[in-house]
Amino acid sequence: MPGIDESLVDAMRLPGARGASLVDWISGLALGAVGDAPAGDWEATAAETAELARHVAENGSLGAGGTAPSDREPAVEDLIATTADAYHLFRFVSTPFDSTVFLHLWLDRNDGNLALARIRLAEMADRLVLG
Amino acid sequence: MTRVTTTWTTQGTTSAALGTLAAEGASGALSGERGIVYLSAGRVVHVESAFTPDLGALLTPSGAVPPDGWWDAVDRGGTQHRVGHRLVDSGRLAAGALEVCHLGALFDAAYFLLAHDTRAHRFRPGASHWLGAVRSVPVDAVVRETGRRRALLDRIWPDPAIDTAPLTRVPDARAAGLPVRRGRTLTQVDGVRTAAEIASALACRTYRTLVELRRLAAAGLVAPAPPAPAPSVPTADPAGGVWDDPDTALLRRLRDALEAL
Numbered sequence: 001m002p003g004i005d006e007s008l009v010d011a012m013r014l015p016g017a018r019g020a021s022l023v024d025w026i027s028g029l030a031l032g033a034v035g036d037a038p039a040g041d042w043e044a045t046a047a048e049t050a051e052l053a054r055h056v057a058e059n060g061s062l063g064a065g066g067t068a069p070s071d072r073e074p075a076v077e078d079l080i081a082t083t084a085d086a087y088h089l090f091r092f093v094s095t096p097f098d099s100t101v102f103l104h105l106w107l108d109r110n111d112g113n114l115a116l117a118r119i120r121l122a123e124m125a126d127r128l129v130l131g
Numbered sequence: 132m133t134r135v136t137t138t139w140t141t142q143g144t145t146s147a148a149l150g151t152l153a154a155e156g157a158s159g160a161l162s163g164e165r166g167i168v169y170l171s172a173g174r175v176v177h178v179e180s181a182f183t184p185d186l187g188a189l190l191t192p193s194g195a196v197p198p199d200g201w202w203d204a205v206d207r208g209g210t211q212h213r214v215g216h217r218l219v220d221s222g223r224l225a226a227g228a229l230e231v232c233h234l235g236a237l238f239d240a241a242y243f244l245l246a247h248d249t250r251a252h253r254f255r256p257g258a259s260h261w262l263g264a265v266r267s268v269p270v271d272a273v274v275r276e277t278g279r280r281r282a283l284l285d286r287i288w289p290d291p292a293i294d295t296a297p298l299t300r301v302p303d304a305r306a307a308g309l310p311v312r313r314g315r316t317l318t319q320v321d322g323v324r325t326a327a328e329i330a331s332a333l334a335c336r337t338y339r340t341l342v343e344l345r346r347l348a349a350a351g352l353v354a355p356a357p358p359a360p361a362p363s364v365p366t367a368d369p370a371g372g373v374w375d376d377p378d379t380a381l382l383r384r385l386r387d388a389l390e391a392l
Contacts, residue, residue: 001219003226004266024235026339027283029276031234047279058310096195098335099231128227 001131004032007124011105014120016112018086019105021046022093022128025053026100038088038106045104053079053090053102078118085109089117093125103128135159135256145244146274148251149175153270160258163251166244169260174267177233177260180240182295182327183337186262189232192334196223205261213263233265238276239337243294245277284341288349294341296355297323304352316343322356 002010004022011020012035019035021042028050033042056062057074072094079090087107093099103125107117135157139148145163149170152161156173166180179185187205190196196204200223208217215233218224284294299322306317319329330340347353 001226004230007227022231024238026336026342027238027276027280029238029279031231043275060310093231095228095231097189097193097228097232098333098339099235100336100339101231127225129225129231130228131222131225 002124002127004128005034007103007128008032008034010124011103011121014105014107014112014117016108016110017105017117018108021104022101023050023053023104024099024101025050025057031101035106038086049088049090049102049104053092057092057100077122080114080118082109087112087114087117089114089121091118091121091125093129095129135254139251139254143250144248145251146248146277148254149270149274152254157254157256158259159254159256160260161251161254163244164249165247166240168241168244168273169258170270171259171264171267173270175237175241175270175273176264176267177262178237178240178244178273179260180243182243182325183236183239184327184331184334186232186236188331189236189334189336190224195228195232208263209261211263212259212261214261215263215265230266233262234268235336235338237268238273238280241273242277242280242338242341245274246281246291246294280338284345287342288345290345290348290355292355293344293348293353294326297325298329298344298353299356301352301354304350306352313343313346316340317347317352320344320347320353 008020008022011017017035019033019037021033022031023029023046024031028047030042030046037045039045056076056079062076074092077092081088086109089105089107091103093101093103103121105117105121107114135152135155139151142148142151145161148161149168152170153173158171161168161170165182166178168175169177187201191198191201196218204214204217204221204223208214215229219226219229298320300317300320306314309317315333316329319332324332326341326344327337329344330337333340344353
């Protein structure tokens with residue numbers, strides 16, 4: 001069963017992966033990180049990306065209106081941000097106890113495969129907390 | 132075996148004492164006014180505080196671990212300080228889930244201990260926590276994160292009394308249209324309970340509960356309760372007692388479990 005570090009190392013095996021971290025979005029704390037940090041500093045990156053995740057998780061507009069109601073909290077599963085040379089993929093981790101974490105994967109845009117990464121990151125998030 | 136000097140006693144705050152012990156690569160338990168920090172080779176392996184629910188209180192009410200499974204792990208792993216490993220080895224909890232929950236509890240407890248940074252009481256070299264090794268964090272990361280959380284909470288509503296005082300609802304304040312979690316938190320505010328007790332009642336992370344309570348305070352819905360007129364003996368949770376011996380936490384839990392049978 002993978003712990004935080006093993007999950008992040010797993011994520012780094014995806015083609016084009018530059019860096020990966022697990023972030024607590026209510027506080028902005030990086031619980032673990034491997035590879036390069038987008039701004040050269042995981043602490044700063046975690047604090048900034050957590051602000052974004054917190055807005056999305058706590059405000060209902062993106063999660064509302066679905067036809068398939070779920071108990072999942074937050075309702076949003078992933079966020080994707082793109083830049084000229086990279087993708088940022090954020091996956092909210094749904095845990096059986098109260099927690100507020102997401103996986104952040106930084107992918108090179110030339111080498112990375114966003115669709116594949118999205119599927120794999122979702123699997124990794126589940127494995128991390130469900131085994 | 133690391134050699135621990137008594138240099139930490141000259142430090143005026145718990146965080147400074149921790150810095151000294153970290154530099155010495157110390158292992159043991161440092162007690163402060165609001166909790167205990169467990170160190171292993173100079174790194175923080177666990178923090179406990181009467182102001183935050185422990186791992187069992189986070190894992191069992193949510194059904195993440197059934198109560199008998201939790202107590203079985205405490206029973207079999209407690210004396211060897213391997214409760215965390217037992218939970219994972221017996222297949223009751225995923226390794227990642229244990230780490231996420233443990234780090235959440237560690238930093239939440241550290242916030243209470245270090246945001247109110249008084250002089251440390253004592254250090255017990257070699258003492259370790261019954262949970263056992265899960266993940267370790269550098270002392271400076273814990274101190275830095277505590278400062279950041281205090282600033283984040285103060286930005287929402289700059290009243291630290293919300294963190295520790297009994298809380299009451301502001302009369303006649305309109306509380307319509309609150310987000311679900313904030314509304315749920317508000318229903319637990321009864322003039323008696325503190326943030327820690329509200330977090331326990333909801334089986335919620337304490338820091339997240341503090342965020343919601345400070346938001347409710349900022350919205351004029353919640354305020355610290357005025358002091359009770361009669362001297363009342365706080366019948367707080369078993370953890371509300373004295374933090375003299377790291378093993379008393381385990382003993383108290385065992386006693387509570389036996390009483391619950």
